[in-house]
Amino acid sequence: MRFSTFAALLLAGTATQAAAQEPPVPAESLPPLSPFTADSGAPLSVAQAATDLPRLDLAIRIDPANKAISGEADYIIRANAPVEMAEFDLDPRFSVTSITVDGNETRYESADGQLSIPLGRTLAAGETARVSIAWNGKPWVAKRAPWDGGFVWSETPEGKPWVATAVQMEGCDMFWPCIDHPTKEVERLNSAITVPEGLVAAGNGTLLGHDTADGWTTWRWSTRNPNTYAIAINVGPYELASASFESRFGNTIPLKFWHLPGHAPQAAALLDEMKTYLDFFEEMIGPYPFGDEKVGLAETPHLGMEHQTINAYGNEFKPSPQGYDGLAQHEFAHEWFANQLTNSSNNDMWLQEGLGTYMQPLFQQWRDGEAAYLAALSSQRLALLNRTPVVPSSPITSNYYLDTDAGWGKDIYSKGSQISHTLRQLIGDEAFFTSIRRLVYGRADPKPGNFVPQFRSTADFQRIAEEESGKDLGWFFDTYLREAALPVLKQNRVGDRLELEWVRESGKPFPMPVEVQFGGRVVSVPMTGGKGSVNLGSERMHYVIDPLAKVLRYSATVERWQAWVAEQQEKAKKAKSGT
Structure with missing residues (x-):
């Protein structure tokens, strides 16, 4: 998700990532986001739990001029237990124009962002039905993407439409009918994204082709098992940078970067960097999970997000003292830790x-x-x-x-x-x-x-x-x-002996071994029952606890520093507001 190491920068009062975001587009007169839609991953209903999703043909038309969308979600659903109802989540700000079951128009109920659709029969386990939902309207506009999600309606420096979505916290129902739960991935997603002619829609998975008619271009994509919030809209006057990577597992992986005009050199350099990330992940973790599709990036008007095979990138190619693009690397890590493992x-x-x-x-x-x-x-x-x-x-x-x-x-x-x-x-x-x-x-x-x-x-x-x-x-x-507080390591020196004791929030034992460095050597102290000791050999022997920082534990020094930083930030805030 959002580039994680920003927390340390925030504590230091240098929120550079947030500052890099474009100001949000006003929400105009749109109604507020409903609590049901604003939440993601809520407990499944009985019908949703009984529903698997082997296929979805998802067609969406993006209208940047009116900040509106329309679409049709054509599902094949499969019962894993007897079920009489299909239930999908969709932001109630949209108008549902039709719903069919196996080609027949059907009545349905809509309440608080959930569509309840009678199937007209009971599906036994293993049986399938076809459910199609058509909808249109103005989607929620992100106030601070990617942290507060929704649609981002922006423009390139040349005034061309530049559109993106980021919906992790709020979920897929912000712009298409889905079962908004991480375990309800679609096994095969075929998407058709229609945009004004001259724009490109960079999507999840493999590009099947595109065609233009009547001033609109439809870009067709196909992917397998997409993470629900990782299905994304990326639209702009993109140019394409391409490369390939020879995997240590014997397969060749295509790399694609849809970038804004004028950024070709930076995009090519970042693709080269992505090869290094691929080599690292494949050696340390395992094969890239979507090597049969692509490694993909799309330049976006927000900071970033781990959209499966089409990661959002808005870091503006900034250099870092570490010598690599931490945002790109972090979002790419999510191909393993979010999209393969969810x-x-x-x-x-x-x-x-x-x-x-x-x-x-x-x-x-x-x-x-x-x-x-x-x-x-x-x-x-x-x-x-x-x-x-x-x-x-x-x-x-x-x-x-x-x-x-x-x-x-x-x-x-x-x-x-x-x-x-x-x-x-x-x-x-x-x-x-x-x-x-x-x-x-x-x-x-x-x-x-x-x-x-x-x-x-x-x-x-x-x-x-x-x-x-x-x-x-x-x-x-x-x-x-499962506990909030970090374990505290108490130290007591008695003559030439150092006594150690772990104290944890619950009061239960914490038998974490502790290394102690003294006299030119490092000794691992067993902490059976949460207590241990070591003979230092001298009352004046200098020692260092955990010299290589192997154990996460409470630090009074860090706590004092954090309190000071918070105090300075509060003073700066009051000075700015004049209070």
């Missing part, structure tokens, strides 16, 4: 965002070595808030992401990354990376064509990591993911 509920979103964020320091370790890795992790550490569990105990809505008091929408990034690092140090590289592969691909030996999309929970990750490491990791996952 969290099974909102509560488990850290699997997408935390593991996706860990891929930035891991990339720096792979490319530049240990110092770059530790420096990147140290920077991320400053952003942690620890106000609420990374995995809340009760079901949450996607809107919880924007709850600034809870801070959950920030911690799932950097804290998730720090947790990943600590788990890796605890169980070792072999167990850690095998666990990641099994989590992402459903198997430890992924190769192109031998895996399918995975829907995963934190419990799944814990089970897999325990199987691979041979260790009980309940205490680890409970402490870091």
Whole structure:
């Protein structure tokens, strides 16, 4: 999702990503976004749970002049249990012009953003029906894409229409009828996006072709198993940069970048950089999941988003002191951690965002070595808030992401990354990376064509990591993911002996080993039951706890610094407002 390491920059008062966004287009007289549509991933209804989606032919016409859309969603649905009703989510601001079942017009009910469509018969498990929905209207305009989602109606510097969507928190029902839940992916999506002649619609998957008639051009795309919020509209006077990558798995992967005119050199350079990312991910994680389609980028008027095989890119090709485009790399990480592996509920979103964020320091370790890795992790550490569990105990809505008091929408990034690092140090590289592969691909030996999309929970990750490491990791996952506060390491020096004790929020033991450096050596102190000690050999012996920062723990120093930053920001805010 949104470039994750921005949290540290926000704490330092340099919100460069937010500042890079174009001002939102006024919503004119549109009604407010309904609570049902504003939320994504709400519990499935009985009918929705019983409905699988083997195919969708989705036709959408984009009218930039009127900031309006119209479309038809032609579904083949399949019952996985007896079902008499089809239920789809769609923003009620749209007008539904017709609904048919197996070609016959049907009555339906529409309430609070959900369409209830009688099938006229009971589908037994395995049986199919065809449901077609036509709609039109003015979609919700994003106030601050990609954080607050919707349509972005913008213009290029030359005054040409430049249109994009970003709907992760609000979901697919913001602009097309869908089952707005991460587990309800369409197995095959054929999309036809019609735009004014002269514009290009860059879409998900493989381009099948395009045709022009009566001043409009229709661009036809096909993809498999798209993540529901990763189906995207990208329209502009695009030019195309192309390249290819010879995978270590024997297949050739096409790379495509739809960029604005005048950006050809920058686009070509970023495509070359993408090859490095591909090499990294395929070595460390496994095969690119959509190598039979493409690696795709579309230049957008908002910062970025992990739209499957057509990642939104709005970072303006900015250089970075790390020597790589962190936004492009982060969004690309989501092809593995969001689009191939999808969290099974909102509560488990850290699997997408935390593991996706860990891929930035891991990339720096792979490319530049240990110092770059530790420096990147140290920077991320400053952003942690620890106000609420990374995995809340009760079901949450996607809107919880924007709850600034809870801070959950920030911690799932950097804290998730720090947790990943600590788990890796605890169980070792072999167990850690095998666990990641099994989590992402459903198997430890992924190769192109031998895996399918995975829907995963934190419990799944814990089970897999325990199987691979041979260790009980309940205490680890409970402490870091199901409790808010970080564990505190208490130190007490008694003569030449250093006594250590872990204290966690629940009061339960935390048997995390701790390394202590002294006298030119490093000793790993077992912390059975959460306590341990080491003989330093001298009352005056200098020592360093956890010299390589292997363990995520509470830091009073960071907490004081964060409080100071918040105080300075509040002073600056008051000074600006004159209060």
